[in-house]
Amino acid sequence: MAREYPVEPYRIKAVEPIPVTTRAQRTQALGRAGYNTCLLRADEVTIDLFTDSGTNAMSDRQWAAMMVGDEAYCGSSSFYRLEDTVARYYGYPELIPTHQGRAAENILAQCLIRPGHHIPGNMYFPSTRVHLERNGGIFHDVIIDEAHQPDADVPFKGNVDPDKLHKVIAEVGADNIPLFWIHATVNMAGGQPISLGNLAEVREIADHHGIPVILDAARAVENAWFIKCREPGQADRTVADILRNICDLTDGATMSAKKDSFANIGGWLGVRDPSLAEAARGLVVVYEGMHTYGGMAGRDMEAIATGIEESVREENISARVGQVEYLGEKLLDAGVPVVRPIGGHAVFLDAGAILPNIPRDQFPAQTLIAAIYQVAGVRGVERGAVSAGRDAVTGENHYPELELVRLAIPRRTYTQSHLDAVAAGVIDLYNERHHITGGLRFVHEPPTMRFFQARFEPVNGALL
Missing domain, CATH: 3.90.1150.10 (Aspartate Aminotransferase, domain 1)
Structure with missing residues (x-):
């Protein structure tokens, strides 16, 4: 039986006409x-x-924030507000802004992936796979079998199968694996979440072999909500706390702010390793723009920062x-x-x-x-x-x-x-x-x- 329609936690202030066709x-x-x-x-x-992606309605506060966007070419104050907001909610101390998520994927892939490398992940996403393959990488799907079964009513179909992951490591060698690329949620499986317990197990395997874990965080807030609703022991925690827990189990993240952050454009790469951040900044100035705007206007960075704050409510x-x-x-x-x-x-x-x-x-x-x-x-x-x-x-x-x-x-x-x-x-x-x-x-x-x-x-x- 269909669920009751949820009451929207907002009211409409502006409307846009839509086409009606035959x-x-x-x-x-x-x-x-x-x-x-x-x-x-x-x-x-x-x-x-x-x-x-980028088709969301922004709030009045996001539109207002855009009016104070700092369009300075170097050292925009809007960048520092975004950097602080990402650090508070996602926990990554090093921020490289990009015009959208796939640009962050491109920069990260160029920094870490070389011909012959193997990259395990919980199912591919088209743009992610293109970037890793264009840099010579080979993708390995290590998601649980139930993720490939549409009728399998499993709460965390985005989970990694540890046995599959161990098998890839044994076959290709840890030295040939530059990262685990983990999606939360998994788009190609039907928007399915990964559990905190499973991500912690992936983290343990990664630490044992010295392999970094990179998160696709575009819909990590949605993943945090599913953890709150479905994972034992998580119901009394806030979404913001669970989101930070997810990110704390990873070494970095690519982000399309056009999803959870309600923005119409923008993204970022967040990492913990200062040397990786420096390499990424060297590429962002080639492909995107100065490392303190990265292909975004200051007003867009302001909208994203406000959107991050709204997303975890x-x-x-x-x-x-x-x-x-x-x-x-x-x-x-x-x-x-x-x-x-x-x-x-x-x-x-x-x-x-x-x-x-x-x-x-x-x-x-x-x-x-x-x-x-x-x-x-x-x-x-x-x-x-x-x-x-x-x-x-x-x-x-x-x-x-x-x-x-x-x-x-x-x-x-x-x-x-x-x-x-x-x-x-x-x-x-x-x-x-x-x-x-x-x-x-x-x-x-x-x-x-x-x-x-x-x-x-x-x-x-x-x-x-």
Whole structure:
């Protein structure tokens, strides 16, 4: 039974009109976009659940903070406020600002990864994997098996399997592993959290072998909330305290502030090692800008600092995760196959179960999200074989066990009626799914992160 909709801990002060389109208009738009929702224009989308990154609504306090942004090229006071805020809430003493999270990944990868290195992690994320592979690294997925099972209702599907981790270390040697790259939450598994107990076990293994642990902290606040709700002994702790506990078990973090921190742009790399920080600052001035702004305006750093303070408030994170659960449970009640348990930032549809008649090489998830847009005007994103890319050696498609469609909910942006409309549209498509008799094939395939700019055509001439 669907959960009660959470009361939003805010009221609306400004509104933005959204487009309302017909199915015929959406069919034309889908054709122009090559059946890739990434290539749709925003004014062709009614409810946009493509991502929760940079699409959040900022608060009045964030907008006010932007007015005192210090735009000094060197030594901006806004940088020092951000540095202090990150140190207080995340615990990293060395801060390198970047224009967004993948820039931090790029700088960290260039500092630490060399050809022949092996990097274990709890499932890949596309941009992270690209950066480590472009620097010659080889990724090893050491997440628990249940993470690859959509129906497995396990509270911490983001956990690392210690046996898998030990096996990788034994096979390649600790000297060839520059870091463990740990995600909290795990996006590609359905927004699933890692437990504090498991992260502590990873830390112990890392310490034994002298390997640093790097955290993808973009949604670590959501992970902290799940720990509070699901992990024994954590219920009476604050989200801020748990977040700091997570970070204290790591040596550094990459951060896209466009997620938990409510910002529209920005990110950072936080580390403990002064020598690593100095190397990173040498690269940030090459790729991003001066090390005290790193590709961001002072006003953006002010907005992020305020957003960090707001992100750990219990009422904010409770309502945020509650919205996602509300949508997910409405779909589950209607029989739509959804990854369980519901994740922190998005509802993930099990495209393989919804379209079992579509072969993997016709990309069921890409097919499904195109069809959902056509029927409902809702934009999501594929998280399956298209996102996984091709094997760097054989050129064959990667076919991950999970073939998913992600419906990511921006923070403080949509209301209950919007989510009810999304649910109705997805359920309508689910009831029409037998009309989808063929999938999609590439007509243009970029070599890197192909899901952003690829173009497709229906194998059978039309989707629906």
